[in-house]
Amino acid sequence: MIKKGLVLIIALLFYVSGFYWLSLNQPMETFSTEHMNARLLPSVSFLKAVCGEFAPLVSDVFFAYGAVLASNFNHSTPKENWGYLFQVLKLSRDMDPYFKDPYRLVQGIYPWIAKMPDRAISFLKKGVDFRTWDAILSYYIGFDYYFFSERYRESARYLFMSARIDHNPFMGTLASKIAYRGGDVDTGITFLTGVLKNTLNEKTRNTIMMRINALRGVKLLKKAVTEYKKRYGRMPGSLEELVSKGIIHKLPENPYKTPYRLEAGRIRFD
Amino acid sequence: MDTIFLESVTKRYRADIGRTEKTVLDNLSFCVKEGTVFGFLGPNGAGKSTTIKILLDFIRPDSGRVLINGVSPDCHEVRKGIGYMSEKPCAYVNMTIMELLSFRASVTGAGKRRGKGYADELLEKTGLVEHKNRPLKKFSKGMLQRASLALALVHDPKILILDEPLSGLDPLMRYEVIGLLRDLKEEGKTIFLSSHILNDIEKVCDEIAILNNGRILFVGRIDDVSIHEGLEEFFVKTLMGLQ
Amino acid sequence: MNNIILRIAWLSFNEGIRQRTIYGVSAFGLIMAAAAYTFIPFIGFDVCRVVIDFMLMAVSAGCLMIIFFLCLPGLIGDIRDQTVYFVLSCPVSREEYILGRFFGFTMILFIALVILDVPALLMVKLYMMKYPGYVPLHFEWHKLLLASFFRFYAALVFLSFVFLVWSIMESGVLVSIAAIIAYLIGQNINTVKNIAMASKTMGIAAKKLIVFASWIFPNLGYFNLNTYAVYGVKLPEYYMVKLLVYGLSYMSIAIVITMFLFKRRDL
Ligand SMILES: Nc1ncnc2c1ncn2[C@@H]1O[C@H](COP(=O)(O)OP(=O)(O)O)[C@@H](O)[C@H]1O
Numbered sequence: 001m002i003k004k005g006l007v008l009i010i011a012l013l014f015y016v017s018g019f020y021w022l023s024l025n026q027p028m029e030t031f032s033t034e035h036m037n038a039r040l041l042p043s044v045s046f047l048k049a050v051c052g053e054f055a056p057l058v059s060d061v062f063f064a065y066g067a068v069l070a071s072n073f074n075h076s077t078p079k080e081n082w083g084y085l086f087q088v089l090k091l092s093r094d095m096d097p098y099f100k101d102p103y104r105l106v107q108g109i110y111p112w113i114a115k116m117p118d119r120a121i122s123f124l125k126k127g128v129d130f131r132t133w134d135a136i137l138s139y140y141i142g143f144d145y146y147f148f149s150e151r152y153r154e155s156a157r158y159l160f161m162s163a164r165i166d167h168n169p170f171m172g173t174l175a176s177k178i179a180y181r182g183g184d185v186d187t188g189i190t191f192l193t194g195v196l197k198n199t200l201n202e203k204t205r206n207t208i209m210m211r212i213n214a215l216r217g218v219k220l221l222k223k224a225v226t227e228y229k230k231r232y233g234r235m236p237g238s239l240e241e242l243v244s245k246g247i248i249h250k251l252p253e254n255p256y257k258t259p260y261r262l263e264a265g266r267i268r269f270d
Numbered sequence: 271m272d273t274i275f276l277e278s279v280t281k282r283y284r285a286d287i288g289r290t291e292k293t294v295l296d297n298l299s300f301c302v303k304e305g306t307v308f309g310f311l312g313p314n315g316a317g318k319s320t321t322i323k324i325l326l327d328f329i330r331p332d333s334g335r336v337l338i339n340g341v342s343p344d345c346h347e348v349r350k351g352i353g354y355m356s357e358k359p360c361a362y363v364n365m366t367i368m369e370l371l372s373f374r375a376s377v378t379g380a381g382k383r384r385g386k387g388y389a390d391e392l393l394e395k396t397g398l399v400e401h402k403n404r405p406l407k408k409f410s411k412g413m414l415q416r417a418s419l420a421l422a423l424v425h426d427p428k429i430l431i432l433d434e435p436l437s438g439l440d441p442l443m444r445y446e447v448i449g450l451l452r453d454l455k456e457e458g459k460t461i462f463l464s465s466h467i468l469n470d471i472e473k474v475c476d477e478i479a480i481l482n483n484g485r486i487l488f489v490g491r492i493d494d495v496s497i498h499e500g501l502e503e504f505f506v507k508t509l510m511g512l513q
Numbered sequence: 514m515n516n517i518i519l520r521i522a523w524l525s526f527n528e529g530i531r532q533r534t535i536y537g538v539s540a541f542g543l544i545m546a547a548a549a550y551t552f553i554p555f556i557g558f559d560v561c562r563v564v565i566d567f568m569l570m571a572v573s574a575g576c577l578m579i580i581f582f583l584c585l586p587g588l589i590g591d592i593r594d595q596t597v598y599f600v601l602s603c604p605v606s607r608e609e610y611i612l613g614r615f616f617g618f619t620m621i622l623f624i625a626l627v628i629l630d631v632p633a634l635l636m637v638k639l640y641m642m643k644y645p646g647y648v649p650l651h652f653e654w655h656k657l658l659l660a661s662f663f664r665f666y667a668a669l670v671f672l673s674f675v676f677l678v679w680s681i682m683e684s685g686v687l688v689s690i691a692a693i694i695a696y697l698i699g700q701n702i703n704t705v706k707n708i709a710m711a712s713k714t715m716g717i718a719a720k721k722l723i724v725f726a727s728w729i730f731p732n733l734g735y736f737n738l739n740t741y742a743v744y745g746v747k748l749p750e751y752y753m754v755k756l757l758v759y760g761l762s763y764m765s766i767a768i769v770i771t772m773f774l775f776k777r778r779d780l
Pocket residue numbers: 283292294312313314315316317318319320321
């Protein structure tokens with residue numbers, strides 16, 4: 001009896017210490033960015049052919065993995081890692097194209113942090129075909145086209161789509177304005193102010209705010225240029241002329257570090 | 271008309287992985303008259319159980335003719351009149367003996383005829399009354415054997431086909447079962463039983479057949495055999511080809 | 514349906530229920546609910562969708578457990594332990610035995626469905642109360658119930674295929690392996706077929722083989738109504754009717770062939 005107890009105690013001791021020792025030697029999972037080779041991920045058709053009814057669950061798992069990765073990424077993350085993350089999220093999307101979260105995550109990081117708006121747009125486009133009731137996806141695409149790529153015609157198309165889905169007359173008029181006048185300043189300010197209202201993320205708000213301020217400067221300068229043209233019957237050679245000719249007191253400050261400039265008759269802020 | 275009738279029944283098991291083709295029953299013919307107790311004797315592997323399974327249509331012979339009350343066993347209605355007890359007890363082990371009895375009784379249509387009292391009587395006879403509400407998986411081997419016997423009897427069949435009914439029972443129980451078989455014989459039932467415990471067979475059987483390697487070596491009345499020598503001696507001699 | 518089949522079904526049902534596999538399945542349902550309760554908030558924002566998918570999966574997996582841990586061993590044991598003799602030594606035809614067994618298992622699967630639906634519905638309800646903002650736009654309870662019913666129905670179709678395999682093969686291990694393979698194929702044959710048909714590199718023979726397999730194996734993927742349950746995505750016209758008819762005819766054919774083969778077999 002005592003012998004058995006002794007053996008048990010020794011075994012327990014070994015178990016506890018061994019287990020502790022094992023966990024000590026286990027390197028902490030840090031999501032080191034070294035081994036992120038997108039080619040190591042399974043292909044969508046393979047997964048689809050294997051997972052059957054559990055596909056949505058696989059989608060969840062890839063999303064969770066992607067979300068953890070994304071939380072470790074930042075502006076200086078190398079391009080390949082962004083590519084890897086993109087593949088992961090794509091797997092999540094393709095295993096269940098109705099799943100909303102991957103779209104949101106991609107929209108949240110790719111245009112803003114990774115500076116890859118085109119990726120976000122291509123990613124979101126698939127969702128539009130599936131989540132036909134969801135106005136937000138086409139809205140995202142419209143926004144990305146407008147804000148990052150300045151492709152107004154495409155932007156208008158998707159914003160229209162979004163307006164049609166949730167019967168939003170405001171968005172509808174805006175889309176038609178964008179379609180008609182492209183990068184028109186007033187349209188831009190209205191649009192972005194609308195966006196700002198629905199944005200909670202502080203960083204994103206700042207970025208949009210910056211753009212709105214820049215557009216306000218452009219609006220001011222445009223007015224001045226028109227005034228200049230009326231007075232002198234020609235375009236000013238540079239923006240500084242507006243100040244020297246006394247049309248405005250001083251050039252507005254551009255939130256995008258570089259000063260405003262005049263290029264081929266258009267006022268640029270970037 | 272014979273109650274059980276077999277004519278040149280042959281059964282072969284096909285060759286398979288690790289096994290050559292084997293003729294288990296070779297041109298088997300015999301018949302059992304109504305009201306007799308027929309002992310089907312033979313060493314292990316002789317083909318007794320195979321024959322019995324053929325009688326119940328679990329196995330189909332490759333050739334030959336089998337009739338029970340003049341009807342082929344593949345008509346399942348035939349089994350209304352047959353009580354079968356298998357070699358190793360086989361029943362759903364999570365059920366209680368009472369439930370199994372009432373299943374048998376109702377499926378054979380005996381439920382209405384005989385009422386519930388009969389089941390209790392049967393359990394009394396087989397000594398299982400205290401265990402009637404326990405699942406079969408809690409039974410010992412002997413209890414299972416007795417349960418099997420009770421199940422074979424519940425619908426009051428005209429024919430009893432019992433595969434080794436006495437193996438696995440203690441001497442006392444064996445004595446009682448033999449008594450039961452005698453009673454059944456008195457009631458005029460036809461009993462076909464296989465066994466290799468010869469002493470007990472002697473006490474109940476009218477006729478015996480001796481089987482070896484799928485061939486019948488002897489069929490005849492037991493009185494002809496055991497008068498001048500014991501059954502056991504006769505059995506051994508027959509198997510050794512001395513008779 | 515005749516009395517004898519019902520009695521065999523009842524026997525089969527009782528025997529199965531008392532094996533307590535159903536307890537295991539209930540425990541599994543609870544564990545899945547607990548897992549859903551603890552982990553899902555960390556997975557994503559779209560929590561209601563995740564919880565619905567997750568719990569539907571639990572229903573499927575539970576039914577599958579019943580088939581693999583109760584029905585299949587039951588069938589194999591009937592031959593191996595010769596319990597089939599108990600039934601067949603009564604005036605019961607082999608067809609009646611097969612049908613009775615099938616209906617008995619059907620009842621057990623149905624009980625499992627009911628048991629698994631309880632934590633599933635509770636969990637979904639809980640999440641919908643906790644996160645009302647994430648309730649899918651077109652969600653309705655009856656859609657969820659229908660989706661879980663069709664998971665059960667798919668399990669039945671698969672069960673009929675298991676019967677068929679069992680009637681062909683003698684070895685229990687082989688039957689189990691074949692059942693697992695058939696399940697995997699059945700789940701995915703539909704997708705594989707679509708991928709194969711779209712492929713330009715695959716040979717005609719291989720494509721034909723896949724099409725052939727899709728006729729033989731039960732197309733379990735068709736019974737997956739997740740998107741309908743979660744998002745209320747419109748199903749093609751009469752889809753459920755077609756599913757019911759497909760399932761019913763598949764089961765009938767499988768069971769009839771099973772009877773035919775079983776009738777011919779030495780036990
Ligand atoms: N399913 C089977 N496949 C192949 N051979 C079998 C099978 N069942 C029984 N046999 C063989 O048939 C012979 C007779 O068996 P059996 O009838 O059970 O003998 P017993 O007289 O002891 O009851 C044995 O040699 C056994 O090996």
